[in-house]
Amino acid sequence: MNIFISGGCKNGKSMYAQKLAKEMADARGRALYYIATMIPTDEEDHKRIEKHIDDRCGWGFKTLEQGINICDLLKTNIDPQGAFLLDSVTALLSNEMFKSDGTCNLDAGRKVAAELSAFAKGTGNTVFVSDYIYSDAGIFDTYTEKYRESLAYVDRQLAQVCDQVIEVAYGHTYYYTFAN
Amino acid sequence: MILIFGGAYQGKLEYALSTYKLVEKDVYHCDMESMVINFDKKIIADLEKFVLACVKEGINAKECLEDNLEKLQGKIIIFDDISQGVVPIYKTERAWREMTGRCMTYLGQQADEVIRVFCGIGNKVK
Numbered sequence: 001m002n003i004f005i006s007g008g009c010k011n012g013k014s015m016y017a018q019k020l021a022k023e024m025a026d027a028r029g030r031a032l033y034y035i036a037t038m039i040p041t042d043e044e045d046h047k048r049i050e051k052h053i054d055d056r057c058g059w060g061f062k063t064l065e066q067g068i069n070i071c072d073l074l075k076t077n078i079d080p081q082g083a084f085l086l087d088s089v090t091a092l093l094s095n096e097m098f099k100s101d102g103t104c105n106l107d108a109g110r111k112v113a114a115e116l117s118a119f120a121k122g123t124g125n126t127v128f129v130s131d132y133i134y135s136d137a138g139i140f141d142t143y144t145e146k147y148r149e150s151l152a153y154v155d156r157q158l159a160q161v162c163d164q165v166i167e168v169a170y171g172h173t174y175y176y177t178f179a180n
Numbered sequence: 181m182i183l184i185f186g187g188a189y190q191g192k193l194e195y196a197l198s199t200y201k202l203v204e205k206d207v208y209h210c211d212m213e214s215m216v217i218n219f220d221k222k223i224i225a226d227l228e229k230f231v232l233a234c235v236k237e238g239i240n241a242k243e244c245l246e247d248n249l250e251k252l253q254g255k256i257i258i259f260d261d262i263s264q265g266v267v268p269i270y271k272t273e274r275a276w277r278e279m280t281g282r283c284m285t286y287l288g289q290q291a292d293e294v295i296r297v298f299c300g301i302g303n304k305v306k
Contacts (some may be wrong), residue, residue, distance in 0.1 A: 006299065008264065113194025136265025137226055137277035152189030159299035176301040179199075 006130040006157045007168035014055075015089055015131050016168050022059055023126045025081035030123070031082035032060050037091040039100070040066035061085070067095045071115050074122045084123055089116065089130035089158070093151050104143065109150025112180040113157035120161050128162070130155050181252055183291040184302075185259040191300035192258050193225055195251060199302065202258060215239065219251040228280045235276045241263040242282050249290065257291075259284055 003020055007013050025032035034056060038044050053063070066073050072093060074080065086092070091114070096106035120126055121152070133148055140148070159165045163177040183281050186192050197203065198260035208221035210230035215237060217230060226282075245252070268274050288294050294306035 001227055004299070014239055070218040098190055132187060134189060134264060135261045137262035137268050137280070138265060139273065149189050152187075154225075156189075159301065165299055165301060174303075176298055176303060 001166065002124060002162040003164045003166065004090045004130070004162040005126045005127065005166045005168060006132045006153070006155060008090045008132050011168050012171045013168045014052075015085060016166075016173065017085055017127045018059060018122075018131045019084065021085035023127050024127070028081065030125075031062060031079045033078065033082055033084045034061040034063050035070070035084055035086040036063050037067055037075065037086065037088060038093065039095055041100075042163070055138075064075075067092070067109045069104075069115070070083065070112075070119050071122070074119065075136075080123050082125065084126040085129070086126055087129040089128055089154055090133075090151060092116075095152060097147060098143075099151065109153045111121055111167075112150075116154065117161045120158070128158055130158070132167070138142055181254065181287070181291045182293045182295065183259065183284070183287050184256065184295045185253070185261045185266075186297035188260050190297045192260075192297045193223070195295075195297050195300065195302050196223055196225075196256050196258060200255075213254075214238075215244070217248070217285060221249070221259065222254075223256045226260065227257055228260045228262055228276075231280045231283055232272075232276045235272055235279055236249045236277075241279050242286055245283055245286060252290075257287060259287075262294075297299075 001024065005013050022032055038045060038049060040049055064073055075119050093112050094110050097105055099105065116128065118170060130151065134152060167174040182236055184303040187301040190271065195245050202222055206222040207247045208218040208224050210217065210226040215230065215233045217224060234244060262277055268277060291306065293304065295302045296305050
């Protein structure tokens with residue numbers, strides 16, 4: 001089952017997603033993968049990554065590092081029948097949109113939406129975690145606004161291909177289904 | 181009156197058009213530079229921009245909506261929910277955020293139906 005999870009910052013999305021991914025792997029007796037999307041650029045990033053690794057310690061995750069071109073993972077020696085946790089869609093889009101050489105791909109939303117949809121279809125067992133960044137009362141610069149619009153586009157496309165769409169709000173979970 | 185709200189880019193207008201079988205020409209898009217609302221259209225979208233236009237002019241947007249409540253009957257009103265981010269640094273944005281919340285609360289009370297759209301999915305909350 002493919003699952004899409006979103007919600008506000010520090011609402012318990014990652015922990016909930018870890019649980020769902022582990023349950024999927026256990027139920028199927030298959031490998032449990034964590035797709036690490038963050039590309040560290042400084043000491044603060046390395047520390048954050050260490051904290052995430054500690055959080056997952058003992059869960060049985062195998063870490064796959066893939067910060068861009070997510071579908072390249074499908075060409076590697078992984079078990080596509082395993083359960084995958086991709087945390088987060090937000091970081092992946094950021095990597096694809098704002099390149100380390102300083103350039104910006106304004107069309108990254110379409111690329112990421114297409115690739116993540118293909119990844120969902122290719123595995124059938126992925127939990128995607130995104131961030132709900134759409135209820136600010138700010139008037140943002142063009143690049144930030146384009147990023148919000150692109151992430152929302154990716155979220156909506158993913159919601160359509162996933163079997164479950166879940167919002168996590170302060171530890172509570174809400175399940176959504178399309179009317180038809 | 182139907183009130184549809186949700187975060188930015190969640191597919192609120194698309195949801196309204198497909199659910200109520202309407203087209204773009206049925207929509208009035210509010211403008212952050214103008215306090216005009218075209219009540220001839222079936223859908224009044226981006227009402228938070230109307231609120232911002234009012235705030236900039238020092239006009240109470242909620243009172244404007246109260247005065248025009250009759251004209252809003254039978255309409256589909258679409259709002260961006262801007263209530264959940266960091267408190268804005270600028271005074272105008274703070275006032276905009278608060279007034280949008282007040283207007284949404286008021287219209288939510290008046291509406292026959294209230295729908296929140298999340299990731300393109302409509303969820304009836306009233």
